[in-house]
Amino acid sequence: MTDIAIPAPTAAPETESGPAAPPGGLRIPDFQIVPRAGLAIVGAVLVLLIVAIAANKLWPLMFFHVAGGAAWTIIDLFLGLVLGPIMGKMSIPARVEFTTRLMPKMLLIMPTVVTATLAAGWQLGIKTGNVLSISQNHGWVVASYIVVGVMAVLALGLLEPANIAVLVELKKPRPNPHVIEQLMKRFIYCAGILGAMQIATLVIMTKLASG
Amino acid sequence: MTERRLPPVTQLGMLSLALIVAGGIYLSAHLPEHVPLAPAVVLLAASAVVLGVNMFLLSRVQGFDWPRFFEVGKWSLLAYLVIAGMVEYVFLRNHLSGGPLIVLTLSLAVFAVHVPMLVGFTVARYSDDGARVAA
Numbered sequence: 001m002t003d004i005a006i007p008a009p010t011a012a013p014e015t016e017s018g019p020a021a022p023p024g025g026l027r028i029p030d031f032q033i034v035p036r037a038g039l040a041i042v043g044a045v046l047v048l049l050i051v052a053i054a055a056n057k058l059w060p061l062m063f064f065h066v067a068g069g070a071a072w073t074i075i076d077l078f079l080g081l082v083l084g085p086i087m088g089k090m091s092i093p094a095r096v097e098f099t100t101r102l103m104p105k106m107l108l109i110m111p112t113v114v115t116a117t118l119a120a121g122w123q124l125g126i127k128t129g130n131v132l133s134i135s136q137n138h139g140w141v142v143a144s145y146i147v148v149g150v151m152a153v154l155a156l157g158l159l160e161p162a163n164i165a166v167l168v169e170l171k172k173p174r175p176n177p178h179v180i181e182q183l184m185k186r187f188i189y190c191a192g193i194l195g196a197m198q199i200a201t202l203v204i205m206t207k208l209a210s211g
Numbered sequence: 212m213t214e215r216r217l218p219p220v221t222q223l224g225m226l227s228l229a230l231i232v233a234g235g236i237y238l239s240a241h242l243p244e245h246v247p248l249a250p251a252v253v254l255l256a257a258s259a260v261v262l263g264v265n266m267f268l269l270s271r272v273q274g275f276d277w278p279r280f281f282e283v284g285k286w287s288l289l290a291y292l293v294i295a296g297m298v299e300y301v302f303l304r305n306h307l308s309g310g311p312l313i314v315l316t317l318s319l320a321v322f323a324v325h326v327p328m329l330v331g332f333t334v335a336r337y338s339d340d341g342a343r344v345a346a
Contacts, residue, residue, distance in 0.1 A: 034286075046297065053304055115294050119301050126305050133244055142240045149232035156326045157225035161333035164283065168334045179337045 027093060028175065031100040033167045038108040049116050053123045061127065064120030069205065072113045073198045075106075080195020084188040092177060095184065100170055103163050110155075118148070130208065137208050144204045151197050159190040217336060218268035223261050224329040230258035231318040238311050248310045255314055258321050265325070269332065276338030284331030288323065295323040 052060035087095055125131030130141055162183045169175045169183070234254035238246070269275070299319055302312060 046293070049297070050300065053301060056304075111290065111294060115297050119297050122301050123304070131239065131242060133241055138240075142236070145236045145239055149229075149236055153225055153228045153232060156322075157221060157228055157329055160326075161221070161330045164287075164330050165333040165337060168279075168283065169337055176337070183333075 027097075028170055029097055029100050031104055031167075031170075033104055033164070033171060034107060035104050038105070042108050042112045045112055045116060049119060052120060056123065056127060058124075058127065061120050061124040064116045065124050068113050068117035068120065069201075072110075072117050073201055075110070075113070076191070076194045076198045078195075079106075080191040080193070080198075084191045084195070087184070088188055092181075096170065096180070099166060099180075099184070103167055107160075107163060107167070110160075114152075114155075137211075140204050140208050144201065144208075147197055147200045147204065151194055151201075154190055154194060158186055159194070162186040162190070217272060218265070220265055220269055220332045221329060223265040223268075224325050224332075227258045227261040227265065227321065227325050230254045230261065231321050234258070235315065235318055238315065248314060251311075251314045255318055255321070258318070262321055262325050262328075265328070269328075276335040279338055280331040280335035283334045284327045287327035287330040291323045291326050295319040 048060075049064055052064055087098060090098065122131065125141065129135050130137055132138070135141065166180055166183045166187065169179050231254065234251040237254070238248075238251050299316060302315055307315070
């Protein structure tokens with residue numbers, strides 16, 4: 001497992017699709033797009049989630065929903081409002097190194113956390129009656145569906161494809177810095193919007209929890 | 212390096228996802244009451260049509276990096292089938308049946324196909340064949 005050093009072309013001209021590689025070589029750490037070791041952990045979490053839903057007991061469902069939801073919210077907030085702006089100001093080599101270390105992990109963490117939160121949350125809502133239209137909190141629950149729906153469309157349509165495309169681009173022998181820049185911009189903006197929307201989630205969920 | 216235009220695959224994909232999400236919210240928001248399925252069916256049908264249009268438009272792109280598209284798309288499809296399977300399991304666990312189950316299952320099918328398509332497209336559009344593309 002070795003790092004790749006990319007010699008940038010000297011006096012690289014601007015192309016129609018943007019500036020060419022920056023001066024100086026771009027060193028890309030070796031990485032796996034999907035960390036294989038993490039797949040076992042994801043598998044274990046999903047099996048436990050199935051068991052929790054099948055058992056339909058309050059504590060395991062609450063655990064998956066609260067722990068997963070907390071992780072989802074905090075990661076989105078932190079990435080969108082803290083790390084995103086920092087990444088935007090990093091030099092390209094620093095951003096590339098950070099990206100190759102962060103994004104493969106995000107590729108496994110986020111879908112797992114979101115699936116656990118939503119699947120356990122739905123089962124929990126059925127068990128407690130919160131998702132039923134007769135519930136006094138029903139308006140808040142529907143509001144949470146809408147917030148999650150908007151976040152899902154943004155995350156699935158823009159953020160995740162950009163995340164994977166950046167990693168695939170970085171795996172190429174000669175990645176195009178402009179493509180990485182463009183995709184990272186999309187990633188950072190999306191993460192910022194999702195972070196802001198998570199504040200709405202916090203308002204709704206704390207209201208639901210306090211009755 | 213030249214740029215070529217691609218159909219608005221990402222935009223159409225997001226529209227399709229938004230339509231099935233709206234249908235899902237409509238059905239979920241009325242549980243356990245019996246609600247007319249027509250709005251959800253219309254939203255699902257519109258979403259499926261957008262998926263079909265998206266596939267058709269993409270299939271007509273000359274010189275698209277299809278090997279890369281399918282290489283990434285197939286693993287993505289596997290991942291989203293697992294996620295869709297989890298959601299389907301929750302529906303079945305709660306004895307959802309009849310029309311709502313069919314509509315939600317078909318919605319999950321559209322979701323499980325369209326998201327991998329978006330992932331494969333986003334990766335393949337930046338192929339190394341010398342022609343960077345912009346949507």
